Amino acid sequence: MYQRLPAAVALPADAAQVAAILKICHRLQVPVVTRGAGTGLSGGALPHEDGVLMVTAKMRDIVRIDPLARTAVVQPGVRNLAVSDAAARYGLFYPPDPSSQVACTIGGNVAENSGGVRCLKYGLTVHNVVALRCLTAAGEEFEVSAADAGYDLLALLHGSEGMLAVVLEATVALAALPEARATMLCAFDSYQAGGDAIAAIVAAGVVPAGLEMMDGFAVEVVEEFLGLGYPKDAALVLICETDGLAEDARGQLAQVERICAGFGARDVRIAADDAERERMWRGRKAALPAVGRRATDYYCIDGTIPRHELGATLEKISELSKKHGLPCANVFHAGDGNLHPLIMFHAGDEDEARRARDFGSEILAACVAAGGTVTGEHGVGVEKLNEMCLQFKEEELAMFHGVKEAFDPAGLLNPGKAIPTLQRCAEFGMMHVHDGQLAHPELERF
C-alpha cells in the first residue's frame, strides 16, 4: 500500500556507528527512521523522503544467553526465531511468535510490541523483555529495565514505533520449553457458535498456548494450496493448543473439548503425534501465502473486539464483503479477539483499491462500534493515523505529543508515524461521515 524512497540509507555495524549516525543527523536536524526487517504491516518503518533510513541488518549478534537467569542479550537486528533456536540447547525458548518470526527482528518487535499465536498465554513483547540499552535522538546512551524505579519507560518504549529512542541491545526473557503440547482441531457450523465457544473457553479460566480460528473461506483457500484435509463446509475451524506438564496439557485440552462440544463442535480431532500437530498448524500459518496465491493483492486488516462479539462481527464483515464486491478470508487470534480479515483485490484497479481501503476502514469502524479497538498487534504506522483520531480525543493526543517531546524534542525519530497531529484529526473530523462509516478516499493517508 505504501512506498517511499529515503534520502540516504545507513547500515551501522555496531553501537558506536549508530551513535555517530544519530549525532550527525541531530546536528543537521535530519530525520532518522530505524528499520529492522521491514516486515511490519502498518508502514511503521516506511522511509522519510528527506531522512536517513537506518537499517539494523548488520547488528545480529546474540551477545550471550544466561540459562540460570533465563535471559538472552541480543542486538536489535537478531531475528525473532534465531533467539529460540539459540536457546533450545538449554531447553528454553523466546515466547512471542509473530507470523513473520523467521524474518522479523527483535528491534522491530520492540517497536511494534509484537504478539503472535502464543501471546494469549505468554504475553506480548513487552512482557518478555526485561531491559533495553538505547540511544536518544541526540545519540546519548541510556538503559531501562523492568526492575527500575521511576516511571515505566521500558513499557513506554514498547510499541513506540521507533519514535522515542533507538534500541542498541535487548535483554529478553526465555521460557522453559514445555514438557508436552496437546493440540485439537474442530469445526463449527455458525460464526455465533464458534465465537461463543471461544468466550466460554477463556471465561472458564483455560489459558491455551494457541487459540486460533479460520473462517470457511480461509479454509477453502488453504485446502486448495496444501490439501491438508481440514473439515469442509464449516463456518469456522478452531485450532487449540495447550502446553505444560503432560497431564496438565491433556487436562486443559479435555476441558476445551467439553466446552466446544457444548457449542456443537464437529469433526473434533486430537493430534496423535508431532507430525499430526504440525499438519494442523501448517494451514493456519500458511493462510497469508495461500491468500496471496489466490489474489494478486490482499490487504491484511488488524482490529480487536471483545470475544463475545466475535460471531456478530464476522457476520458484519461478511455483509461488507458483499457490499464492496471483494472476497475476504478471516484468520484470527480468537482468544485475544484479534481479527485479521484478508481483503483480496487488484492493486492495479484503482476502483478495487479504493473499495479495499473503504472495506478495511469499515471493518475497523465496526470493531470500535463493538467496543473494540482499531489495532491488535500491527501498530499504527502510517496506515491508521486517521483511525487514531476516532479513538482518542484532543487531550489524549496532546499527552502522546507531550511524551514524544520529552524524548525527542526536535521530532527527528520516525516523524509522521503512529500519532496523528491535532490538525490532521481536525481535517479528518470534517471528512468523517457520522453514520458508522468512514469516508476519506481523498485524504492523503500519510
Place this chain on the structure above:
Amino acid sequence: MYQRLPAAVALPADAAQVAAILKICHRLQVPVVTRGAGTGLSGGALPHEDGVLMVTAKMRDIVRIDPLARTAVVQPGVRNLAVSDAAARYGLFYPPDPSSQVACTIGGNVAENSGGVRCLKYGLTVHNVVALRCLTAAGEEFEVSAADAGYDLLALLHGSEGMLAVVLEATVALAALPEARATMLCAFDSYQAGGDAIAAIVAAGVVPAGLEMMDGFAVEVVEEFLGLGYPKDAALVLICETDGLAEDARGQLAQVERICAGFGARDVRIAADDAERERMWRGRKAALPAVGRRATDYYCIDGTIPRHELGATLEKISELSKKHGLPCANVFHAGDGNLHPLIMFHAGDEDEARRARDFGSEILAACVAAGGTVTGEHGVGVEKLNEMCLQFKEEELAMFHGVKEAFDPAGLLNPGKAIPTLQRCAEFGMMHVHDGQLAHPELERF
C-alpha cells in the same frame, strides 16, 4: 519515619467532586496529594504542607463485575481484598495480593504498582489492570486501556505514585480460582543452600504461585508470637505453593521438592489439607506484626537482587546487623529476589534511628552492588529519592522529568515524590562516600 500535616483534607464522594477539587487547585496552583488507605511503605502518600490531601475513602463502589470478560470495574478507594471477595461467587479472584490487602486500595495499588506473594506467577498490578479512567492535574477526564494504540500510557501510570494523573475508576482483570493448591514448607541449614535452591527452582521453569522465605530470626520471632511449629534452628524456611488443575499443582510441587532435596532441605512438610496450608502461611503473613511485638519500631527495607545472589546478600545483611548493633529479621519474596529486611530499633533513641537509616541504606547499596535495584515493590516515595540518584544518570532523570512535564506541567500532583531533582542528586553526589557505603545523615530526606 515520616510525618507531615497537609493544609487541607478533601474527601470527595464521586468523580464530579474529584474534578471540582482538581480544577480549584489548578486555578489556585495548589498541590494535590491523592491518598488511598495510606498503607504505602515509602511515604508516597505523605501530605504536602501547602497542599490538599485528597483521600479516596468514600469512593469504594465495585461498579460491576463481568464474569464472561473476567473483569471488575471499581472505584479507586475499593480495598484490594474486597475485589476478590466480590468475585468469589463467580469462581474468580483478583491476583495481586500485597501484605496490606485487607486495607490497601486499588487506587494506591495502581500508584505503587503493587505486587505480593502471588506476583511471581500472576504479575504485578500493571499486568492485572486493563483500563483506567483518570483526570489530569487540570481536572480533565481521559481514559487509557491495554487495548489502546499509541504510547503505553496505561503502563506509564502504574507506579507513577500519583504524580501524573488521578484515577477515577479501574477495570481490573480477574483470574479463575485454581482448582487446587499444593503447599510445602521446608528448612535449609545455610543461606547459600536456600538461595541456590530458589535459583534452581525458577531456572527449572516451575512458576509457583508463592515462593517465600523467612530467615531463622524471623522464624524465632514468629514462633514466639504464634507457636505454629515451624522448624527450629534453620538458616532459612521456605514456603512454596503451586496452583492450577490438581495434577498440575501436585506435579509442580513434587518437582520443587526434588530440587530442594538436592540442596539439603530438611523438615519437608506437604500440607495435607486447607487447615494445614493456612497454618503454613499464617507465620509468613504475620511476620511484620510479630516483629512489631518484639521491637517498638521497625524499618521495612525493600530491595531486589538477582536470585543467585540471595545467599551472599543475606550473609552481608547479617554482617551489617552486627556492625550497626541492630537486630534484623528477613522475610522475602524469594522467587522475585525481592528482600524485605526488618530492622528493629527504638525511634525515640536518636542514635538508634540514625543507625537504622544507615543500615537500610547500606542494604540497598549492597543490592545495587549485587546487580539489583533499590526498590522491589514499595516504590520510591520520599524514602528513596537519594537512592534514585545512585541508580539513574542525569539523562535518564531528565526523561522522567520530561514525562512529568507532559502530564502535569505545573507540577501540582504529589510534588517532591519519586523522582529527585537534578540539583538534589548533585548535592547528594557531593555527600556520597564512594566506598560502597552511603553517608547522608545530615541530608534532609524530603
